[in-house]
Structures are given as structure tokens and as C-alpha cells.
Amino acid sequence: MSLNKLTTVDRRDAKLALAHIYVAFIALLLGGLAGLLQVFVRTGQFTLPAGIGYYQVLTVHGVLLGLILTTFFIFGFQIASVSRTSGTFSDLQRRLGWIGFWLMTIGTTAAAVMVLLNKATVLYTFYAPLQAHWIFYLGLTLVVVGSWVGGAGQVLRYVQWRKENKGSKEPSPLLSFMVVINNLMWLVATLGVAVSVLFQLLPWSLGLIERVDVLLSRTLFWYFGHALVYFWLLPAYMVWYVIIPKVIGGKIFSDSLARLSFILFLLFSVPVGLHHQLTEPGIDGTWKFIQVILTMAVVVPSLMTAFSMFAMFELRGRELGGKGIFGWIRKLPWNDSRFFVPFIGMLAFIPGGAGGIVNASYQMNQLVHNTIWVPGHFHLTFASAVVLTYFGAAFWLIPHLTGRKLTKSINNLANISGILWAIGMTIMSAAMHIAGLLGAPRRSDYSEYGGAQQAYDWIPYQIAQAVGGTILFIAILVIMYVVVKLIWFAPKGEEEFPVGDVHESSGPTPPLLENFKLWLVILVALILFAYTVPLIDIISNAPPGVKGYKLW
């Protein structure tokens, strides 16, 4: 099938994609509300009503936004992207999508109910020895299994395209290729958390085993956990590399560069989890160091992406008559929310990435470990760069799927939400970074720490976080209004699903970049290299396990 014939997503696939997007935005509203309550509590001026616990609200915030908003939006976006660029799903592929959707939705509901009943106040990292109700772990298992089933539907559609186009000199559709990379990474990464939940946490919470090895469970969690952040990030990169060029009227700078950058993210996503455990005893320093080196390798595809984005913008801006070194910047379509809102996200990624390098710099991690600097960091990378890109994509994707139009007035509101987000997040995240450097802990409820002067110094920053958080919540309300309009009330019409063309001076794509077997072998080899010895060490030198604690 020729790529050019596909310009819209089939109605049946659209319905499947939309189902995911509905859940994602419900999660955004509820998770955002939980975030607002959190920052209020941390001012010391507000107490939660009706016996609701601070850590319960924190768990709601993390699980709904970090695990549910992301996974559901990503799947909605990926289903639409594969259907748009590889072709309409077969009945089997679509059925897999629906089975995956329902498994994930049932799992989410089960986990959410347990959190709301205060039976699973274990935060989104669910570290042992905090022990949740078994239904919470079962719910999360269903979310992961559902994502495997749904992901299989997307991968099968891509495989079908490859079969139908065997011998073709054209590379496979870039957007579909990227979706497959993200699904593969997700599959490999979730194996770690699946082992931890199925063999440790679930039997432990059911009382089948009494004790659990905390270090092993945390190591398995972070084997998964760092790839999780790339699972969030790569769909944003799909928008940056493939969608934004079309939105601004430009071209994809280089197909090969985009593919290579995704492959590098795939390779360096998993064998780096120990950089989240740099202060943890029980893991040999040499292996932490090796994983720090592998982590720093991610700087390469990140700067490749930065270069590619600037180049794409500059080429387009100059085409429109931009002069001088930076004159092209003014020529970009600043009032188009499909570009403007993700662009704010791109800007946020610069300080976010810089902070990330500090976090991962081994010994320097002591400066920021478990301080509120870390949430400040991931509110720039995830809660700005990634989610603003998701919102920017939703502004055209939702009307494309519902058969409506992104009107001028809705577009203006969408831009306002982006500006509010930028203001709110600058205040909140800067306050978090500074307070973190002053030693303020992350996760913690409001406390004056027995009147310690240092703790008093943090309070003005906590008030700043509440100011920023309130502005962010207002931005969420505006976004929800925009989304509701686009789903049900915007005028009927056709909204484009923008997919960029590759720049004419970009060379041909080497077939090597599409050789999944090769990259998977390298990925597995890297994982075995990075994790075999540390895991053997952790298991063979394990202290007695720990019983479960319920501290809430």
C-alpha cells in the first residue's frame, strides 16, 4: 500500500485510540488535583479533610500521572500513528488492541480503588518493604499485561507492512518504526518489574511468603524504571521528529538520524537502572560506575535530537525569509498550538537534561539524592517536555479522530494553557531545584523537623511550589476544557494528521537501521553485561528478607 494514500485513521481504529485518550485525560484531571492538594499541604497552612493522608494523595498523583496518563495516552497516540502510516488494523490486530485496553482499564481501576481505600499508600515506586494490598499489585500486573497485548497489535500491523512491502527500496514508515522501537523497549523493560511483582511482591502481599529481598526488588524495579521514562519520552520524540516538521511546513531533517537516535535510546534504556541506586549499599561500585557510563551515552542521541530540531527549524525559517544567525526563529508559526505547546516542552527539556546529567554523575548524586531537586527535575523532563508534547499532539489528534476541527478560538485557548503551564512550572520547578540543593527532602509531608533552622529555610520555597502548582492546575482545567470541546463540541470537519516528509538533501536510509534482530541482540548483550554480575552479587549476598510494613 502506498504511504501517500493513507491520510486518515480508519474510524474503527480511531475509536480504539480515543478510548485510551479518554482514560488518559481523566487521569490528568484527578492526578492534577492530587498534585494541587500536595503542594497546599506542604505550605503548612492546609490540612487534608476527611482523614485523607498526604502519602495517599501522593500515591494517587504518581500512579495516575506517571503510570496511567502516560501509558494510555501513548497507546492512543501509537495506535493512531500505526494506523495512519502503516495502514488500517486487521480485525485481529484491533481485537488485541481492545483486549489490551480493557485489561489495562480493569487493572487501573483495581489499583486505584485500593489506593483510594488507603490500602496501597506505597507511592508510585511501590518500594518494598512498604506493603500494599495484593489487589494493587494485581491491578498493576494487569496494566502491564494489557500493554503487552495492545502493543502486540501495533507491532503486528508493522510486521504486516514489512511483509506487504518486501523487496521495496523504501524504508518502513518512520512513525510506525518508532512505535515498534518503543514497544520493544517497553517489553524488555517490563520483564524486570513483572518478575519482581509476580515472584516477590504479589506472593508476599498474599502471605504466601513472609519476607522479601528489598534490594533485589528495588533493582528489578529500576531495571524497568529508567526505561519507563524513555517509554514516556519516545512518543514525544515521535511528535518532535515526524509531526512538528509538517506542522511548521518544513521537512524531517534526516530519516536516518531519527532512526539511529531511537535505536540508541533502545540500547541505552535498560542497562542503566543502577544510576537510580547510586547511594544504595549492597551494589558493587564498579557496576554502578559502568552503568553511569552507559547512562552518559544517552547524551549522544539527546544532542542529536537537539541538533535535528534546531536544523529543522532553521531550514524552515530561512525558507520563509529569516535572515541573520537567529532571524529564522521569528518566522516559525508561534500562534499554532500544535507547534507552540510542544516547543515550550522542548525548551523545558534543556534544563531538564542538564539536571539529569548532575543526577547521574555518580558521587555528585549525593548532593541531590532523595531531595526535592529530583521531582523538580522530572517535572521539567516528564511533566513539561513530555506532557506538553502530548497535549500539543492531542490538539490535532483528538479532532482528527472525532471528525471535528481545531478552531481558532480553541487554538488560542490551547496556547494560553501552554503559557500558564510554562509560568507555573518555572516557579514550581525552580523552587524545587533550589530547595533540593538546600537539602529539602522529596516525598515528605509538611514538617518543621523539631524547629531546625534549615527546615525553616525551605518553607518559602514550599509556598512558591504551591503558587506554581496552583497555576499548573489552572492550566490543566483549561486543557480539560479544550479536550472536552474537541471531543464533543467543536464544529464538525476534517483535522489533518500531520506526518512530515523527509528533507530532499537527506541521504537514503541504510537498511541496517531497520535490522531489528541485530539491535535486539546488542540490547540483550548490553543488559546481560550490565546486570548479570550485580544480580548474582545481590542474590548470593542477600541479607534475611524483610516483613511487610504498612506505615500509613
Next chain:
Amino acid sequence: MANKKKSEDNLKGTFYAVMGVGIFVILVWVYCFNLFIDRF
């Protein structure tokens, strides 16, 4: 034709922008490294 195409592809701004990102990353790192050395 090919030469004409080449002369249009001016990426000076991109060069300075990416260098700017790199310098910003280094400055943040050096600032934090200083704090680290002072404290530990």
C-alpha cells in the same frame, strides 16, 4: 543545482544554538560540582 541547494542550507544558527545548549549543560554541572566539593 546541487551547489545552489548547498548554499541555501545555512545552519549557522543551529550550530550556535547546539553549542549554547552544551555550554548551559556544562555550567549547570560545574555549579553543582562546586557545591558538591564544598560540602563533601
